[in-house]
Amino acid sequence: MKKILKVFVILIAVLGALFVWYDQSRSIFKATNGQYITMWKRYGGTCYLIPGKYYGITKPKDGYIETSNLGYLTVYYSDKLPHLILLSKESNYDYKSSNPINKKYLFEDYISNKEKYKPIIYKENAEKFSDINNDASFLSINILEGYATDGTGKTQR
Numbered sequence: 781m782k783k784i785l786k787v788f789v790i791l792i793a794v795l796g797a798l799f800v801w802y803d804q805s806r807s808i809f810k811a812t813n814g815q816y817i818t819m820w821k822r823y824g825g826t827c828y829l830i831p832g833k834y835y836g837i838t839k840p841k842d843g844y845i846e847t848s849n850l851g852y853l854t855v856y857y858s859d860k861l862p863h864l865i866l867l868s869k870e871s872n873y874d875y876k877s878s879n880p881i882n883k884k885y886l887f888e889d890y891i892s893n894k895e896k897y898k899p900i901i902y903k904e905n906a907e908k909f910s911d912i913n914n915d916a917s918f919l920s921i922n923i924l925e926g927y928a929t930d931g932t933g934k935t936q937r
Contacts, residue, residue, distance in 0.1 A: 808833050809928040809936045813857050813917040819928070825849045827923050831865060831885060843880030845887065848873040851923045856890055859915035860900050866890040870920065 806820040818834040821827045828834075829845040847853065851873035856866035863883070868890040869875060877887035890897055901916045912918065912931055921928045927937045 806834070807926060807928075807937065809919055809921065810930070811855070811857055811917040811919045812931045813859070815857050815917070817855060817919060817921070817928075819921060819923060819926070821849050821923065821926070827851065829853065829855070829921065840878075841881075842878045843885070845875050845877045847875035847923065849923055851875065852921065853923070854890070854918055854920045856897075856901050856916065856918045858900050858913070858917075861897075864888055866893075866897055866901070 808818050810816050816833050818830045827847050827849045852871035854868040863885050865887050879886050903911045917931050919928045929935050
């Protein structure tokens with residue numbers, strides 16, 4: 781009886797460890813301007829995108845983007861807008877952004893403010909998605925597939 785109980789406890793511990801390992805897995809991507817963003821796909825279909833390298837074991841209190849594990853977002857940075865991170869939804873899945881309390885940076889939707897931000901991000905005669913100004917950068921993040929593409933076309937996993 782003790783042997784069965786011991787095997788059962790070990791099995792539960794292994795399953796628990798696998799669940800924690802899966803739930804805590806994340807990817808960190810680097811934009812061409814040196815900015816990092818952490819993609820944390822959680823159990824239950826939720827994904828958090830957190831500026832910088834985030835290693836916490838709990839959901840951040842603020843300063844993150846919450847979306848579906850099936851989503852696709854583009855994140856824009858510009859030296860002309862050092863305290864703004866622009867977000868563009870590239871899929872049918874919505875996102876919620878939680879701005880940080882310390883206001884080190886703020887999230888803003890690129891699509892709803894396209895006329896305002898397009899001249900800052902893109903070159904005047906831009907024809908391609910990658911025709912961005914020298915002081916701007918972006919990461920296109922495919923959450924479902926778990927990769928990001930930067931302004932140079934380099935794919936990161």
